C-alpha cells in the first residue's frame with residue numbers, strides 16, 4: 001500500500017459520515033468541506049483530524065481551492081458542487097479529482113444526463129425539455145406528446161424527489177400548482193413510467209477501468225423518497241432481472257468518466273424491460289445495506305477505487321437484507337429516537353443515526369439495516385420494525 005494520501009470530500013452529510021468509517025479502518029486521512037463545524041461527517045473524526053476540516057460552502061471557489069491545497073485527491077458525497085472549479089483545480093494540476101468533474105457536471109443537469117444516456121443507447125422513459133419560465137401552454141404541448149400522467153422535474157438541484165411534481169391531469173389549476181411548486185429552476189418533463197418495481201445497482205470503477213457491480217436491489221419509494229430497500233432483488237417470474245440490471249448499470253457507468261462508486265436507479269416494467277431513471281456519481285442510499293450485508297461496503301470500495309487500491313468483493317455475505325430509512329416526521333427528534341431504540345431489540349437490526357440535531361419532515365435522519373438467514377426471518381423482523389414506527393415515518 002502506498003503511504004496514505006489525504007482525501008478531501010466536498011459535502012459533510014451522512015454519505016460523508018459513512019465514508020469516514022472505512023477511512024479510519026484503512027488509515028486514510030480525510031478533510032471535509034461543508035458549512036458548519038459539526039456536520040454529520042465532521043463529527044466522526046476525532047481531534048486533531050477534525051480540526052482541519054473546512055467550514056464553508058462546497059460551491060465556493062476559495063474554499064475548494066483551499067481544500068485542494070491540503071489534499072492529494074478530491075471527491076464528492078453530493079453532486080451539487082461547483083464542477084467548474086473542480087475542473088480548473090484538476091487542469092491546473094493542483095489536485096486530482098474523482099470522479100471526473102465533467103461527469104459531475106453532466107449528472108447535475110438531469111435533462112442533459114438523460115440526453116447523454118439516450119444517445120449512448122441506454123433505454124430511458126421518453127422525455128422533453130421545457131422552455132425557461134414555461135407557460136401553461138408549454139406544459140400542455142409537452143403533455144400532448146408524452147401523455148398523462150407526466151412527471152415534471154427540475155433539471156438541477158434535485159434530491160429526494162424535491163424537484164419532482166407528478167401531473168395527473170391537464171387542468172389549469174394542477175399545472176399552475178406544479179409550476180409554482182417547482183419554482184424558477186429549469187425544468188423538463190418525463191413520460192410516466194408505470195413500473196412494477198424500482199431497482200437500483202451500485203457500480204464501482206477504478207482508474208484502470210475495472211468495473212464491479214453489486215447485486216441489484218428493490219427500492220420502495222413513497223412521495224418520491226426512498227423508504228425501504230430489499231437485497232437482493234426478488235423479481236419472481238422474471239428471469240435474469242438481476243443480471244440484466246447489473247449489465248445495464250455497468251454499461252451506463254461505462255459511458256461516464258472517472259473512478260469511484262455510482263448509484264444507478266432503474267424502473268422494471270411489466271414486460272421485464274428496464275428503463276434507466278438516473279445515476280448518482282457518489283455513494284447512494286440504495287447501497288447502505290452493503291455496510292453489513294456485503295463483503296466490501298459501497299463506501300470502502302469508493303475509497304479503494306479513487307486511491308488505486310484493490311477493489312473489494314461486492315458479493316452479499318448474507319442471503320437476505322433490508323434497509324429502512326428513518327425519516328423525520330416533524331421538528332421533534334422523539335419519533336426518530338423512538339424508532340432507533342425500538343430497532344435495537346430486533347435481532348439482525350443495525351441502527352445508524354446520522355447525528356443531525358434538527359429533525360424536519362421527510363429529512364433523512366438515519367437508517368436501519370436488517371440482515372437475516374432466510375427471507376421468512378427477514379420479513380418477520382421487517383414487519384416488527386415497520387410496526388414500531390411511531391407514525392407514518394417510513
Ligand code: ATP
Pocket residue numbers: 125151153158159160161162163164190191192193194198221224225265277278
Ligand atoms: P434522488 O433522491 O434519488 O436523487 P430525485 O429527486 O433525483 O431523487 P428521481 O430519482 O428523478 O428524483 O425521482 C424520485 C422518484 O420519483 C423515483 O424513484 C420514482 O419513484 C418517481 N419517479 C421519477 N420519475 C418517474 C417517472 N418518469 N415515472 C414514474 N415515477 C417516477
Ligand code: MG
Pocket residue numbers: 158159160278
Ligand atoms: Mg437524483
Ligand code: MG
Pocket residue numbers: 265277278
Ligand atoms: Mg432518484
